[in-house]
Amino acid sequence: MLRHTLLFLGYELKNTLRNPIWPFFGLLQPVLYLLLFAPLVANTTVGGNLGDTLEMFTPGVMIMIALFGSLFVGFGMINEIRNGYLERLAVSPAWRPAIVLGRTMRDMIVLVVQAVLIVGLAALMGMRASVGGVALMLVLMAATGLLASGLSYGLALALRDENGMSQIMQFFALPLILLTGIMLPMSLAPQWMQTVAHFNPLYHAVEAGRSLFNGDFSNISIPLAFGLTLALGALTLTWSVNSMKKLAN
Amino acid sequence: MIIEAHGLRKTFTAKRGRGKTEQVEAVRGVDLEVETGQIFAVLGPNGAGKTTTIRMLATLIPPTSGTAKVAGHDITTNPDKVRENIGYVGQAGGVDENSPGRDGMILAARLGGMSRKQAETRTEELLTAFALTEFADRPIRTLSGGQKRRFSLAIGLVNRPPLFFLDEPTTGLDPQNRANLWDEVRALRKQGTSVLLTTHYLEEADALCDRLVIIDHGQVVAEGRPDDLKKEVAGDVITVRVGDDATGEARTLLSAEPYVKEVRPEDEKLRVYVDDGEHNLPHLLRAIEAGGLAIQSIALERATLDDVFLRHTGRSLRDAD
Numbered sequence: 001m002l003r004h005t006l007l008f009l010g011y012e013l014k015n016t017l018r019n020p021i022w023p024f025f026g027l028l029q030p031v032l033y034l035l036l037f038a039p040l041v042a043n044t045t046v047g048g049n050l051g052d053t054l055e056m057f058t059p060g061v062m063i064m065i066a067l068f069g070s071l072f073v074g075f076g077m078i079n080e081i082r083n084g085y086l087e088r089l090a091v092s093p094a095w096r097p098a099i100v101l102g103r104t105m106r107d108m109i110v111l112v113v114q115a116v117l118i119v120g121l122a123a124l125m126g127m128r129a130s131v132g133g134v135a136l137m138l139v140l141m142a143a144t145g146l147l148a149s150g151l152s153y154g155l156a157l158a159l160r161d162e163n164g165m166s167q168i169m170q171f172f173a174l175p176l177i178l179l180t181g182i183m184l185p186m187s188l189a190p191q192w193m194q195t196v197a198h199f200n201p202l203y204h205a206v207e208a209g210r211s212l213f214n215g216d217f218s219n220i221s222i223p224l225a226f227g228l229t230l231a232l233g234a235l236t237l238t239w240s241v242n243s244m245k246k247l248a249n
Numbered sequence: 250m251i252i253e254a255h256g257l258r259k260t261f262t263a264k265r266g267r268g269k270t271e272q273v274e275a276v277r278g279v280d281l282e283v284e285t286g287q288i289f290a291v292l293g294p295n296g297a298g299k300t301t302t303i304r305m306l307a308t309l310i311p312p313t314s315g316t317a318k319v320a321g322h323d324i325t326t327n328p329d330k331v332r333e334n335i336g337y338v339g340q341a342g343g344v345d346e347n348s349p350g351r352d353g354m355i356l357a358a359r360l361g362g363m364s365r366k367q368a369e370t371r372t373e374e375l376l377t378a379f380a381l382t383e384f385a386d387r388p389i390r391t392l393s394g395g396q397k398r399r400f401s402l403a404i405g406l407v408n409r410p411p412l413f414f415l416d417e418p419t420t421g422l423d424p425q426n427r428a429n430l431w432d433e434v435r436a437l438r439k440q441g442t443s444v445l446l447t448t449h450y451l452e453e454a455d456a457l458c459d460r461l462v463i464i465d466h467g468q469v470v471a472e473g474r475p476d477d478l479k480k481e482v483a484g485d486v487i488t489v490r491v492g493d494d495a496t497g498e499a500r501t502l503l504s505a506e507p508y509v510k511e512v513r514p515e516d517e518k519l520r521v522y523v524d525d526g527e528h529n530l531p532h533l534l535r536a537i538e539a540g541g542l543a544i545q546s547i548a549l550e551r552a553t554l555d556d557v558f559l560r561h562t563g564r565s566l567r568d569a570d
Contacts, residue, residue: 004360011356015348076347084341088401091307091337093329093408094360247309 004095008102016110023110026069030061030118034125041184054127059209060182062115062141063202067176069114070107070148071169074156077103081160081247090247097241104149104237111145112138133212136222140212143229144205150236157243180206201228251412251443252283252306254317259301259310275301277467278315283445283460285411288438290458291447292554294566298467299447300340300416306445307337307414320412333361336405337414342397343404346390350381350400353389354407361408368407375403379433395426402433406442413437415446419453431457451554451566463558470561479552482560483510485526487533490518490546502540508532513559522552 016023034054042053080086089099119127119134152169159165179197181189186197197203208225211217259276276298283289291299305312306319308328317324320334337343345353351372358368376382379399384392389400398418405413415434419427434457437444448454454461455475463471463478471478491499496514503521504512508529511522523529526549537544558566 007356007359011348011352014352018348080345082341083346084339084343085345087309087339087341088337088343088405091309091332091335092357092360093333093362 001095001098004098005101005105008094008098009105012103012106013109016106023069023114026065027114027117029068030065030114031121033061033064034058034118034121037183038125049126051126051128054122054125055129055213056185056210057182058119058122058127058129059137059213060180060206061118062137062209063144063180063205064177064182065114065118066111066141066144067148067173067202069111070145071152071173073103073107073149074152074154074165075162077153077156078160078162078165081157086244086247090244096245096247100153100237100240100244103153104146104240107149108142108145112142115141127213129213130215133215133217137209137212140205140208140225140229143226143233144202146233147201147229147236150233150238150240153240154236154243157240157247176200176202179203182206201225201232205229250282250318251285251287252281252289252317252319252445254279254281254306255315256280257302257305257315257317258313259298259305260313275467276305276312279462279464279467279469281306281317281462281469283443285443286438286441287459288434288444288446288457290454290461291445291464292449292451292454292461292558292566293447293464294449297464299449299464301467302464303414303416303445303447307335308332309337333408334410335412335414336408336410338401338405338416338418340417340420342401344389344397344401347388349386350389350392350403351376351385353400354404357404358407363408371407375406379403394421395423395429398422398426398430399433402430406437410442412443412445415444417447417449419448419450427453449566451558455554461554463554463561465558465562471557475554478557479554482552482556483522484524484552485522486550486552486556487521487523487526487530488515488518488546488548488550489521489533489537489544491537491542492545493517495542498540499537499542502536502542503533506533506536511560515565518546520556522556 038053038057039050041057042048042050045053086099090096115138155165155168179193179200180202181197186194186203189197204221204225207221208219211219211221257276257279261273261275263271263273265271279302291302293299304310306317306324308324308331311325319331322330322334324331344350354372354375355368358371359365363371376385379402381396381399381403384396389397419430422430434444434446458475460474462469489499496517496519500512500514500519503509503519508523509521510524513520521533530549555566
């Protein structure tokens with residue numbers, strides 16, 4: 001079972017490496033946020049310097065990569081259902097969950113590589129974050145990616161329709177991102193928005209990331225974010241794996 | 250027996266909008282027996298239940314009821330064992346469009362349990378056999394329809410399955426590629442591989458298979474060797490045209506002839522089924538002449554599987570789609 005998962009992982013990674021240009025395009029947006037938005041935020045706060053702003057801003061950008069990088073991975077799968085590729089895998093000796101697990105692992109590896117590049121850039125721009133905190137944040141980000149790609153593969157297998165899927169993605173993605181406080185801290189929001197944000201798992205992930213970067217490991221948001229994200233990730237992954245198991249039914 | 254199926258049924262629940270559902274009986278009690286080493290065809294019009302049948306046998310979907318043993322294993326209780334012993338190529342081909350064919354073949358071989366080295370050797374072997382070596386490292390999406398189809402066959406054969414399923418293997422292929430594919434399927438039989446294929450082309454079933462079933466509306470309407478099935482109808486068909494007014498009269502007249510097995514009207518012609526057509530044609534001509542009818546056209550041909558289909562379903566396979 002593990003062997004099959006690793007075989008699929010290797011195959012998918014090779015596919016990604018054959019066209020490394022796409023993950024780089026995916027990085028363009030977060031890079032622009034760091035270069036063109038962070039300095040702007042730094043200037044609006046009294047006495048704020050860029051290094052401190054980046055420490056607050058980079059964890060948010062990481063979660064944004066995790067969400068937007070993974071939420072759309074399912075689109076390719078719809079085509080693979082249509083051209084019979086998944087059908088053939090389903091009647092091959094392949095362990096069916098490995099088809100999803102291999103891909104999800106590929107997605108997480110791509111995310112972590114992207115995030116390391118982003119954190120590197122932020123460091124070059126003057127961010128001085130806690131190294132242990134950054135490492136833990138990479139794990140949290142990978143878990144967020146797991147949640148999003150599990151959701152994406154699950155939706156792809158359930159809907160099998162690109163149009164319907166992109167509508168649902170828009171519906172999910174925008175409020176999730178707006179209610180995380182990536183752009184500006186949620187403390188600037190009115191009370192009702194702050195209350196709503198507490199129901200957004202990504203809000204806690206961003207809060208946890210900020211504490212981690214800060215070296216404040218005792219912050220309650222950290223275990224909360226890990227617990228929530230891992231639990232939801234396990235849920236969406238189970239959903240997509242189960243959908244794969246009964247692919248043609 | 251490589252396949253033994255009894256009473257296979259599949260009922261789908263189709264959504265009909267506004268919360269209404271409808272039960273669709275795609276397959277209604279199909280029995281199949283395929284001997285090891287045969288090419289076996291499932292022939293029928295579109296929507297007859299061919300694909301659903303092959304999908305159940307290949308363990309892609311479970312039957313609503315009925316049982317089947319494929320390569321010695323039960324499809325319901327032991328699908329994993331079945332999957333180790335079959336190759337399956339669906340209608341759409343089922344190759345990953347974004348990767349080179351070589352990678353897909355190596356992956357399939359390794360999923361089947363081969364080591365990297367074995368997988369590479371086997372891949373080379375198949376690339377040569379299917380004349381695909383020069384396209385092996387190009388993404389599949391850049392290849393032609395025929396080349397793609399060859400890759401899907403090769404990938405399906407990677408693990409040397411004793412049984413190979415082909416769902417409508419030549420749909421969408423040009424005549425040259427279709428002939429090539431027939432040769433490839435015959436080569437499989439030579440190596441001892443059993444093949445079950447579905448098709449709605451009469452010529453394909455006729456040219457390729459050792460035995461076949463004809464299915465219509467989810468049920469088997471005829472089963473046997475192509476030649477035997479055709480002989481059951483008649484050896485030959487004489488197509489006669491006598492002009493619109495006289496068709497009815499000619500039908501009555503010819504039906505009374507002792508050597509005529511059956512007369513069926515088709516458009517403005519009559520299809521007269523006889524054995525030993527060369528010998529009986531002069532008798533038939535005399536009978537028409539004696540009846541005072543004028544022949545506008547006449548042709549003698551061998552009975553086809555379409556005549557078998559016509560006899561069992563009352564309509565032509567060409568019209569049934």
